[in-house]
Structure formats: C-alpha cells, structure tokens
Amino acid sequence: QINLPVIRQYVDYLVNEQNVKNVFVNGTTGEGLSLSIQERKQLAEEWMCQGKDKLDHVIIHVGALSLPECQELARHAAAIGAGGIAVIAPFFFKPTKKDELVAFLQKVASEAPEVPFYYYHIPPLTGVKIHVEELLDGIKARIPTFQGVKFSDTDLLDLAQCINKNETGQFEFLYGVDEQLLGALAVGANGAVGSTYNYLGRQTNLMLQAFAKPDLALAQKYQAALRKMVCKCPDFAFVCPGFGVAQTKAVMTFVSGIPMGPPRLPLVDASNEFIVKAKAKLDSIVWPDGD
Numbered sequence: 001q002i003n004l005p006v007i008r009q010y011v012d013y014l015v016n017e018q019n020v021k022n023v024f025v026n027g028t029t030g031e032g033l034s035l036s037i038q039e040r041k042q043l044a045e046e047w048m049c050q051g052k053d054k055l056d057h058v059i060i061h062v063g064a065l066s067l068p069e070c071q072e073l074a075r076h077a078a079a080i081g082a083g084g085i086a087v088i089a090p091f092f093f094k095p096t097k098k099d100e101l102v103a104f105l106q107k108v109a110s111e112a113p114e115v116p117f118y119y120y121h122i123p124p125l126t127g128v129k130i131h132v133e134e135l136l137d138g139i140k141a142r143i144p145t146f147q148g149v150k151f152s153d154t155d156l157l158d159l160a161q162c163i164n165k166n167e168t169g170q171f172e173f174l175y176g177v178d179e180q181l182l183g184a185l186a187v188g189a190n191g192a193v194g195s196t197y198n199y200l201g202r203q204t205n206l207m208l209q210a211f212a213k214p215d216l217a218l219a220q221k222y223q224a225a226l227r228k229m230v231c232k233c234p235d236f237a238f239v240c241p242g243f244g245v246a247q248t249k250a251v252m253t254f255v256s257g258i259p260m261g262p263p264r265l266p267l268v269d270a271s272n273e274f275i276v277k278a279k280a281k282l283d284s285i286v287w288p289d290g291d
Contacts, residue, residue, distance in 0.1 A: 002035070002039050002042065002043060003259075003261055004042060004043070006258060006259065006260075007043075007047060007050050009258050010050075010256075010258055011023075011047070011050045011051050011054055011055065012054070013256050013258060014198070014201065015054050015055070017202070017256070018197065018198070018199070018200075018201030018202050018205075019201060019205050020197055020198075020201035021054070021055050021056045021057075022055065022056050022057040022058075022059070023051065023057075023058055023059070024086070024150070024193045025043060025044055025047045025058060025060045025061065026040050026043060026044065026060060026061045026062075027061045027086075027150075027193070028122065028125065028195075029195040029198075029245055029248055030043070030061075031263060031264055031267075032061050032063075033064070034263075034264045034267075035264075037064075037069055037072065037073065040062075041073070044060045044073075044076065044077060044080060045080055047060075048080045048081060048082065056083075058082055058083050058084075059082070059083060059084040059085065059118065059193075060073075060077040060082045060084070060085055060086070061085070061086045061087070061088065061120060062074045062076075062077055062085045062086070062087060062108065063086065063087040063088035063089075063108075063120060064090075065090050065091070065092055065093075067104065067107055067108070070087060070107075070108045071107065071108055071111040074087075074108050074109070074111040074115075075111045075112060077112060077115065078111070078112035078114065078115050082112075083115075083116070084115060084117070084118055084147060085108075085109075085112055085115050085116075085117055085118070086117075086118040086119070086120045086150055087104075087105055087109075087117070087119060087120060088120040088122060088126060089101055089104075089120075089121075089126045089128035089130075090126075090128075091125070091126035091128060094126070094127060095128060095130065096130075097130070098130055098134050098135055098137075101130055102135065102139060102142055102143070105117070105119060105143060106142050106143050109143045109145050109146070112145070113144075113145065114145070115145060116145055116147035117143055117145040117146050117147055118147055118148050118149060118150055118172075118174070119132070119135065119146075119148075119149050119150070120149075120150045120152070121149050121150065121152060121153060122150075122152035122153065122176065123153050124152075124153065131158050131161075132149055132151065132159070132162050133161040133162050133165065136162060136165050136166075136171070137165075140170070146171070147171065147172055148171040148172030148174065149162070149171070149172075149173055149174065150174045150176055150193050151174065151176055151184070151189070152175075152176030152177060152193075153176075153177065154177055154180065156180075156183055156184060156187055159175070159184060159187055159188070159189065160187040160188065163187055163188030163189075166188075172190055172191055173188065173189045173190060173191070174189070174190075174191040174192055174193045175189040175192045175193075175194075176192070176193050176194055177194070178192070178194035178195065178196045178197070178204075178226065178230060179223075179226065179227045179230050179231055180223075180227075181194070181204070181207070181226075182207065182211065182219055182220065182222075182223040185208070185219075192204070195245075196226065196229065196248075198248070198252050198256075199251060199252050199255040199256060200226060203222060203225070203226065203287055203289075204222070206222060206288075206289060207219050207222035207223060207226070210222060218288055221288040222287070225285050225286065225287055225288070228281065228285055229281060229282060229285060244267070245263050245267055246262070246263040246267050246268060246269055246270045247270045247274055247278070249262070249263060249270070250270035250274065250275050250278065251278050251282070254275065254278075254279060
C-alpha cells in the first residue's frame with residue numbers, strides 16, 4: 001500500500017540533504033504504472049501539498065495503457081497545480097508510427113491545456129522505438145504545450161539529432177540514464193531525471209556544476225564515481241546496466257533512513273545479499289570532493 005505520511009520527510013530530505021528541488025512523480029522508480037488511478041492521484045496531491053514553497057517544479061507522470069485514464073490523470077494534475085505532466089508511450093497495443101504516437105499524446109495534452117507537456121521516452125521498457133528526432137517534426141503545431149522530453153534511452157545519436165533541431169532552445173531534454181549523464185550533457189541535454197538522484201543528488205549537482213564551469217576532468221571523476229554505484233550490481237537490471245526499482249528502494253532506505261518499503265508484485269524485495277554489497281560499494285566510492 002502507498003505510505004502518504006512519509007512524503008513530507010522525503011521532500012525535506014531531497015531539498016536539505018541532496019539539493020534536489022524538482023521531482024518527477026509516479027514515474028518508473030515510483031512504480032506509477034503498478035498503482036491504481038486513485039493511488040496515483042493521492043500521491044500527486046501529497047507531493048504537491050508537501051512540496052509547496054519547498055520544491056521548484058513537480059512534474060507528474062500521467063501515462064497509462066488506457067487513453068481515458070491518461071486524460072483523467074492529466075485533468076487531475078492540472079487541477080492540483082502541477083508544474084508539468086509527462087506521458088509514456090502505450091506499451092501493450094503499441095504505436096508503430098510517429099503519427100499514431102503523436103495522436104495519443106495530443107489527446108492527453110489537450111486535457112491540460114495550460115500545463116507544460118513532456119513525452120517520456122523509455123524504449124527499453126515500452127518497446128516503442130520511434131525516434132524522438134522524428135517525433136519533434138511539427139509537434140508544437142499538434143501539441144502547443146509541448147515542453148520537451150524525458151529521454152531515457154542510451155541512443156545519444158537520437159538525442160544529439162534532437163538537440164540540433166532545437167536551435168531556438170524552446171524544448172527541454174531531461175536525460176534519464178544516470179550512468180551516462182555526462183555524455184548526454186556533452187551533446188546538449190539540459191537536465192536529468194533519474195533514480196540515483198534520490199540519494200546521490202548532491203554529488204550529481206556537483207558534476208553538473210563542474211561541467212558548466214567547464215571543468216571536464218572533474219565532471220568525469222564524478223561520473224565515474226556515480227557509474228561505479230549502478231553498474232554491474234549483483235541483482236537484475238531494469239535498464240541495463242544499473243539496477244531495478246526494488247534495489248533503488250533498498251539503497252534509498254539505508255542511505256536516507258526513510259522507510260521506502262517493498263515494491264509491488266510482480267517485483268520482489270531486494271535480497272539481503274544485494275543490500276550488503278550495495279552498502280559496501282557505496283562506502284568504497286571515493287568522491288572528488290573527499291566525501
């Protein structure tokens with residue numbers, strides 16, 4: 001079951017300990033697609049409530065397999081004042097062409113006509129491999145609120161082509177593969193959404209600062225340290241390399257002290273072996289700042 005009272009502590013931890021002031025609610029790590037519509041609404045409301053005057057942006061993922069459910073969640077997000085909404089591609093009956101996907105996204109975005117809209121691109125999980133570069137052509141005419149993409153794929157060529165089409169800088173590209181964020185920044189990504197930022201947000205922000213200076217050598221050291229945490233872990237990967245939702249919950253629990261609880265079936269708890277090895281790995285990381 002969802003644990004609403006813990007969200008207040010969660011917000012304070014992200015802001016005060018990790019210097020993270022933007023959140024993506026009901027996404028992959030939050031198991032949004034395993035939750036009921038009512039649960040997703042409750043979580044969205046709690047994040048908006050507890051984040052008031054503390055968080056800068058709250059983007060709510062409203063994607064689902066059912067178009068009417070997406071639309072209902074989009075209307076709800078707009079009603080509670082979300083800073084943005086995002087939609088994953090349907091992944092059972094899949095769109096196979098750009099126009100099919102855009103038509104679906106447009107039907108959702110139109111239900112929240114004042115809210116910035118993001119496409120959540122994660123082909124390793126959806127199997128929808130329509131290139132984002134192709135998707136961008138004419139999308140602003142179809143979806144006036146289109147703000148950008150949560151780009152959770154390792155295809156940096158596609159991302160680079162998107163950046164080339166974004167000459168006016170009207171779109172945002174938020175990268176979602178934590179272990180190669182620096183590569184995405186190099187081709188032009190201007191933000192990130194990822195699981196590890198829950199407990200390594202402060203170090204990732206230091207990497208972003210180093211890249212912006214620019215101090216590429218320092219940024220590379222941070223990326224190498226961050227990569228050490230998520231690559232070649234002893235349990236399964238949900239976007240390889242890296243580790244899964246249950247493992248992320250376990251790491252966040254022992255790092256933050258906040259009880260993140262178990263995942264919902266069919267996912268199962270991280271093993272005790274994983275937790276022991278993950279603690280040891282985190283303790284062994286030497287950060288450039290000496291922490």
